[in-house]
Amino acid sequence: MPPSDRIRDHAGQGATTVAAHRARRRLRADQARQLADLLRHQLLAGGFPDGTLPHETTLATDYRATRNTVRQALDLLRAEGLVDRLPGVGTVVVARKYPHGLDCLMGLAETLREHGRVTNEVRTMGPAPAPAPVAERLQVKPGTDVLYIERLRRLGGLPLSLDLTYIPLDLGTALLGADLENTDVFRLLETITGQRLGHAAITLEAVNADTHSAAVLEAPHGAAVLMLERLTHLADGRPVDLEFIRFRGDRITMSGLLHRSA
Amino acid sequence: MPPSDRIRDHAGQGATTVAAHRARRRLRADQARQLADLLRHQLLAGGFPDGTLPHETTLATDYRATRNTVRQALDLLRAEGLVDRLPGVGTVVVARKYPHGLDCLMGLAETLREHGRVTNEVRTMGPAPAPAPVAERLQVKPGTDVLYIERLRRLGGLPLSLDLTYIPLDLGTALLGADLENTDVFRLLETITGQRLGHAAITLEAVNADTHSAAVLEAPHGAAVLMLERLTHLADGRPVDLEFIRFRGDRITMSGLLHRSA
Numbered sequence: 001m002p003p004s005d006r007i008r009d010h011a012g013q014g015a016t017t018v019a020a021h022r023a024r025r026r027l028r029a030d031q032a033r034q035l036a037d038l039l040r041h042q043l044l045a046g047g048f049p050d051g052t053l054p055h056e057t058t059l060a061t062d063y064r065a066t067r068n069t070v071r072q073a074l075d076l077l078r079a080e081g082l083v084d085r086l087p088g089v090g091t092v093v094v095a096r097k098y099p100h101g102l103d104c105l106m107g108l109a110e111t112l113r114e115h116g117r118v119t120n121e122v123r124t125m126g127p128a129p130a131p132a133p134v135a136e137r138l139q140v141k142p143g144t145d146v147l148y149i150e151r152l153r154r155l156g157g158l159p160l161s162l163d164l165t166y167i168p169l170d171l172g173t174a175l176l177g178a179d180l181e182n183t184d185v186f187r188l189l190e191t192i193t194g195q196r197l198g199h200a201a202i203t204l205e206a207v208n209a210d211t212h213s214a215a216v217l218e219a220p221h222g223a224a225v226l227m228l229e230r231l232t233h234l235a236d237g238r239p240v241d242l243e244f245i246r247f248r249g250d251r252i253t254m255s256g257l258l259h260r261s262a
Numbered sequence: 263m264p265p266s267d268r269i270r271d272h273a274g275q276g277a278t279t280v281a282a283h284r285a286r287r288r289l290r291a292d293q294a295r296q297l298a299d300l301l302r303h304q305l306l307a308g309g310f311p312d313g314t315l316p317h318e319t320t321l322a323t324d325y326r327a328t329r330n331t332v333r334q335a336l337d338l339l340r341a342e343g344l345v346d347r348l349p350g351v352g353t354v355v356v357a358r359k360y361p362h363g364l365d366c367l368m369g370l371a372e373t374l375r376e377h378g379r380v381t382n383e384v385r386t387m388g389p390a391p392a393p394a395p396v397a398e399r400l401q402v403k404p405g406t407d408v409l410y411i412e413r414l415r416r417l418g419g420l421p422l423s424l425d426l427t428y429i430p431l432d433l434g435t436a437l438l439g440a441d442l443e444n445t446d447v448f449r450l451l452e453t454i455t456g457q458r459l460g461h462a463a464i465t466l467e468a469v470n471a472d473t474h475s476a477a478v479l480e481a482p483h484g485a486a487v488l489m490l491e492r493l494t495h496l497a498d499g500r501p502v503d504l505e506f507i508r509f510r511g512d513r514i515t516m517s518g519l520l521h522r523s524a
Contacts, residue, residue, distance in 0.1 A: 029474035030386065030412065034426055036472075037506040038395050041491060044465070047395070063393045076472050097467065102364065105520040124292065131325045133300050133309070150292065164296055197522040203306070205359065206468035206488035206511030210338050212291035224486040224511070226468035229303060235522070244299040249468030249486070258367040260459040260497070 032072035035063055039073060043082055044097055044253060053083065053091040081250045095250050098155065102256025105200050105232065107184025108153055108161070116156035120181050123216075124150040127169055134166050137231050138239050147172025151180070152216060159217045160251050164244040171240055186232070189240055197240075200232040204254065209246065217248050224249035294334035297325055301335060305344055306359055306515060315345065315353040343512045357512050360417065364518025367462050367494065369446025370415055370423070378418035382443050385478075386412040389431055396428050399493055400501050409434025413442070414478060421479045422513050426506040433502055448494070451502055459502075462494040466516065471508065479510050486511035 039059075042048065054062070059070045074091055077083045084094045098115050100108075109118040127145040135142040149165040165185060167175065174192045175185070190196055205227040214221050225246045232241040301321075304310065316324070321332045336353055339345045346356045360377050362370075371380040389407040397404040411427040427447060429437065436454045437447070452458055467489040476483050487508045494503040 026474075033472070033475060034410075034412075037426060037491075038393055041506075042395055064391055079472060080469055099465075102464070102466070102518070102520065105522045129326055131300055133304055148296075150296075164299060199522065200520045202364070202518055202520055203361075204364070204466060204488070204516040205514075206486040206509070207342055208470075208484070208486045208511070210295070210341060212288075213295060222470070222484055224468040224470045226466070226488075229299075230520075244303075247468070249470070252467075254466040256364070256464055258364065258462045258464055258492075260367045260461065 028066075028069055028072060031065060031069045032076060035059075035065055035069060035073035036076040038063070039077060040080075040082065043077070043093060044099075048093055051093045052089065053093070055090060097251055097253045098160075100247075100252055100254050102254050105186075105197060107186035109182075109184045110186070112155055118160070118184075119154050119157075121152040121154070122149065122180050123152055124148065125176070125180070127172070130166065134242060137242050138166060138168050140168055145169045147175060149175075149180070149185070155251070158251070159219075159248060161245050161247045162213060162216055163246075166242040168240060185241060189232075189234075193234055193240070196235045198233045198235040198237060200230050202231075203229045205229075206249070207246075213246055217246065219248050219250070226252060226254070228254075290328075290331055290334060293327060293331045294338060297321075297327055297331060297335035298338040300325070301339060302342075302344065305339070305355060306361075310355055313355045314351065315355070317352060359513055359515045360422075362509075362514055362516050364516050367448075367459060369448035371444075371446045372448070374417055380422070380446075381416050381419075383414040383416070384411065384442050385414055386410065387438070387442070389434070392428065396504060399504050400428060400430050402430055407431050409437060411437075411442070411447070417513070420513070421481075421510060423507050423509045424475060424478055425508075428504040430502060447503060451494075451496075455496055455502070458497045460495045460497040460499060462492050464493075465491045467491075468511070469508075475508055479508065481510050481512070488514060488516070490516075 039053070053059070056067055056070045060067045074083060078085065081095050082093065083091050085091050098112055100111050112118055126148060128148045129143045130138065130140055130146040132142045134146060135144060138146060140146065146169055147167045151163045152159060153161045153163060171189060171192055175188055178188050186197060207225050207227050208222045209217065209219055209225045211221055213225070214223055226249050228245040228247065230243045230245065231239055233239050301315070315321070318329055318332045322329045336345060340347065343357050344355065345353050347353050360374055362373055374380055388410060390410045391405045392400065392402055392408040394404045396408060397406060400408060402408065408431055409429040413425045414421060415423045415425060433451060433454055437450055440450050448459060469487050469489050470484045471479065471481055471487045473483055475487070476485055488511050490507040490509065492505045492507065493501055495501050
């Protein structure tokens with residue numbers, strides 16, 4: 001909020017105590033967050049199909065908010081990299097977040113098929129001795145070689161995720177000659193083993209990207225990253241794929257249905 | 263990495279080109295990330311029950327990494343606020359992340375029951391006209407009053423999440439006199455309606471906290487936040503609870519099982 005606004009707010013209100021000023025600022029920040037969350041939902045749900053948000057005064061009327069609150073809400077979305085303001089045009093949607101399903105197990109290319117082409121830059125690939133926690137989860141002896149793969153995954157050319165993958169070597173060897181640039185590991189594993197994948201145990205976290213990961217993902221230093229750890233099993237129950245995936249927070253959402261009774 | 267280390271790395275190696283230097287630095291950063299992910303898993307899985315990580319040299323041997331890589335990996339975990347280094351003690355676990363299930367629909371107090379007591383500070387509560395996107399999702403007429411609640415939720419006294427909640431007023435009115443400080447809204451809704459909750463549509467994102475949200479959550483500016491948007495329905499299908507929840511990224515993980523065939 002520019003200082004001039006702050007002064008205007010208080011003009012003609014007579015003596016305003018510091019406490020009242022603070023309370024009002026807190027209230028406006030709360031209201032801006034509340035509005036930003038609603039607009040974020042609209043934005044992710046494709047509610048602005050022409051890529052432009054309504055004018056500030058329209059938003060103010062629609063959401064019964066002051067223009068200052070609307071401006072502050074738009075600033076929050078701009079700081080998240082979701083919208084930008086173009087002079088003479090207004091507030092435009094600049095980033096799309098792509099939906100990744102939490103309801104069933106799919107590879108990235110499969111799940112984002114309708115949104116564009118997923119390509120993979122293989123940064124590292126080769127056999128390496130399995131550290132104890134990897135060995136335990138893939139049910140191989142500690143120190144046994146497993147295939148380690150590091151990929152930068154792009155959608156429509158823009159970095160989407162950085163994936164660290166461990167695969168038992170009996171399956172991994174067959175992957176060495178495969179077209180990893182253009183094919184999901186999930187699909188390759190099903191082809192190699194001749195069976196479907198079964199289930200995966202996943203854990204999701206939000207973390208700030210370290211400097212190096214941010215640079216690889218072409219994201220700002222400290223950018224919020226959606227970390228997915230996933231241990232995938234074949235239909236017969238054998239664990240075959242342990243992955244640590246850093247999704248750019250500004251490019252992906254995970255959606256699913258939860259039921260009250262499991 | 264302190265500059266002295268960087269110099270030591272190159273001592274006695276003769277002429278090192280800038281490119282080779284960069285490649286080595288990138289390799290070490292990649293290896294540090296790889297190791298940090300494994301240690302993070304161990305940490306979240308309770309793999310260091312006495313709260314202390316093994317000595318750097320032990321980690322270096324166990325993970326076949328150099329001590330520099332180990333140090334850099336521990337720095338990454340420290341930057342995430344998960345561990346700290348205490349002189350004379352070593353690397354200690356300072357933050358616990360609590361697991362929130364993705365497999366079935368539970369309130370926060372229910373899901374974290376074994377980890378401590380959840381208390382709620384009600385920051386705002388009262389009827390407010392439903393903005394269009396809220397009205398649509400709760401299936402009420404736009405502009406109809408709904409109950410708006412804003413709560414800061416704590417586990418063991420420490421901020422865990424900031425929750426913005428919208429509830430249709432016919433149910434909301436009964437909530438006004440309820441013990442929201444100590445009871446999940448889920449539980450109250452089931453008591454009020456006399457029926458179980460059915461399912462919820464959820465969306466998860468990682469975002470950087472804005473200044474105000476960070477301050478409320480007592481987290482650093484720009485801290486990664488796990489945003490959960492959740493529309494919960496009664497067993498009969500009626501949508502009754504729309505929430506926008508900001509979890510502190512350093513205090514929560516979401517875990518679940520995915521199946522290949524939905």
